[in-house]
Amino acid sequence: MTFVGAFATLALMAGQVDTQQHAEARLSQGVLAGRVEDTVASYRNIPYAAPPVGPLRWRPPQPPTAWTGRRDATAYGAICIQPPANGDPGVGPPPMSEDCLNLNVWTTQQTGARAPVMVWIHGGALINGSGTAALYEGDDLARRGVVVVTLNYRLGRLGFFDHPALAAERPAEEAAGNYGVMDVIAALEWVKANIAAFGGDPANVTVFGESAGGVLVNRLMISPKARGLFHKAVVQSGLGRELQIPLDRKGPGGSPSARERGQAWGAAAGLTTAEALRAAPPETFLGPAPSFANGDLNLIDGVVVPDRVEAVFRAGGQAPVPYVIGTNSAEFWWIKPTDRSGYGLIDDDMTWLERAEAVQAYGGIQGFDAQVVTDLVFTEPARNLARLHAAAGHPTYLYRFDVTSTAGPEPHNGASHAVERPYVFGNLGILPYPVEERDRRASEAMMGYWTAFARSGDPDGPGRPAWPRVTGNDQRIMTFGNEGPFVAPAPFSARLDILQRFRERGRP
Structure with a gap:
């Protein structure tokens, strides 16, 4: 039975708020006791x-x-099994548990409301993060008339993994490997069946996510299992040409399949049977850490994730929904193309002629070293998906986030990876530097555009610059800068064109 079928009989009643600052929502699962703040x-x-x-x-x-x-719904539940947070504000507080498939709802809506719903998918390289971080609290967005949902999904090898012993015991028709993606789809099915209890409209759901969360939004865009569960999508720094590995076939260049990788890891850990794998303590699966850049967690299972994201977009097989996609101006400023990491190796296939042309386009080797990894991993793939989605006839909007602070702890020649998150949620207090008018202006604009998009599929609204759709190859782009949002031709097109030719040419 699907989740929609399992919940089709829910008697949904809108949440009710009393003067004692308690909230109540009634589902057929039971009664939720929440809380009200401001x-x-x-x-x-x-x-x-x-x-x-x-x-x-x-x-x-x-x-x-x-x-x-x-049921007491005033405190967050457990986060999924993951390595230590090391100060990442996108990770909520402990405890940590495999019993982590929970979600959270913020709403200002009353009985009978049909408000737009925004479902947030957190990032963290598919190995860490949670929907319970203070960074993602949805109060400010909810005050703008939307219902906000955040969620957890299985991470690392517990969420993205296969092994011959597991394959041998499961039914042939059962989806496998992409368990974290299946979790997100299950959460969307829950939203479809339940969100009316909180004043939300199940027929107007926007998925939005950042980094690995943006990657998952793109996976939802191409997943037949997710079709019809969301109606708009926002991808923040969600890559688009990442290495994806087939479940049971060799990967690019004859690299091991996901199942072969799982078997090799299991052998090294002394876990070779399904029984042993399922009996092992969950922390066993944290080390050695799987690599997102090397494709360890980016699985093509043929059912939930049918193919590479770019290939499905190019064939026009993605969800036909309004789509916002964008990146930050200096995502991976600390990674150089000479680094021996999965990201640093991306340019290694360049011929000397391609490299010489690219270096010239970047104004010299210093500019190339500073920016090419950001452009190869994020900027050019986002532009490519935007063009492909627009070419398929769907409303598409492209942005660039370039808000920087001289008080920030990082170099000030651009906005680094993930720094836009508090601006989208209005939770600027999480920033590691004093909040200035520049930050408040950018946050106000982003929340306005994001919630307008969730409402109608068009981000425009009064008092803000009009955000043009992507059309053809000469798209204009919305930039969120220190002086406020503005529209201009997409910058650095020449160097992105060079990178696109490199990424799309045939490989030996």
């Missing part, structure tokens, strides 16, 4: 799937069970 009702730690433990480890998510009485 007009916003929030409900936390709502299970959207059964705990993926024991025999459900590496199985598609199953429907959650009901509860009796009033």
